[in-house]
Amino acid sequence: MKNILLQLDGDTQPSTFDAVVAVDSGADVMFRHGGVTPDQVAGLVHGLIFTRAPGKLNHSAIYLGGSNVDHAEQLLQAVNKSFYGPMRVSVMMDANGSNTTASAAVICGGRHLPLKGAQALILGGTGPVGQRAARLLIRAGANVRLASRSLEKAQAVCQQIGSDIEIGAPEPYAASDDKSVAAALEGVQLLIAAGAAGVTLVSKEVRASSSDLKVAIDLNAVPPVGLEGIGSLDKGIEQDGQICYGAIGVGGTKMAIHRAAIERLFTRNDLTLNAEEIYALGMELEG
Secondary structure (H helix, E strand, O other): OOOEEEEEEOOOOOOHHHHHHHHHOOOOEEEEEOOOOHHHHHHHHHHHHOOOOHHHHHHEEEEEEOOOHHHHHHHHHHHHHOOEOOEOOEEEEOHHHHHHHHHHHHHHHHOOOOOOOOEEEEEOOOOHHHHHHHHHHHHOOOEEEEEEOOHHHHHHHHHHHHHHHOOOOOEEEEOOOHHHHHHHHOOOOEEEEOOOOOOOOEOHHHHHOOOOOOEEEEOOOOOOOOEOOOOOOOEEEEEOOEEEEOHHHHHHHHHHHHHHHHHHHOOOOOOEEOHHHHHHHHHHHHO
């Protein structure tokens, strides 16, 4: 029986990137729908699940993508509401690559220092990747500072994360210039830059002078990079006494996690792969 993947995308044109990865990861047939709204989900899902017996539904799965992560979360809620009893399939949410990228960044950091008890700083932390990285780091036992140009925005996101995971919350920081970034970096061992594309968040001078910093990870591949002096291809390269990763350097781990997650969808019909589940899968791949 062929593996069918239903791709529901909030963008008008469904992501070609996600489709290619899916085909390379075991999806024999794809049904791709763009511009999907939550009220349209039930009909699309029922068309997928009612055509196969419950014992064969592991050969059908759903992928939720698009550039708007909040919209994809709404689609995920609508998908889960459309299931009942054994009539359900496995689902993966990775809009804007947020879950696989955050998981890969945290895993790369954990290769070089114990996350439990580590002090981490996430710049651009109010975005979807930054928020997910913060959640994963807190669950791994790290102390997390979450920084934004706006302290008020950072405070609101930290409060929301604490409410969501109930085991701790990041500490909010404002970081808008060299002085405030340097202050946020004091005592930090792990730095993840998850800001907008093409925006430098940390100068090379400030980063190099951060004496406690052990691992620096930049998730922006669009010049200028987020962490000045780190190349997008860098992968575990030592520089200024720090282990450095660029966006493409993290990308190999991200792609391995993405492919493994798609493959996992077709092993059973009751999985929901969101940030924590995708991170756990990535840790399995690390061995």
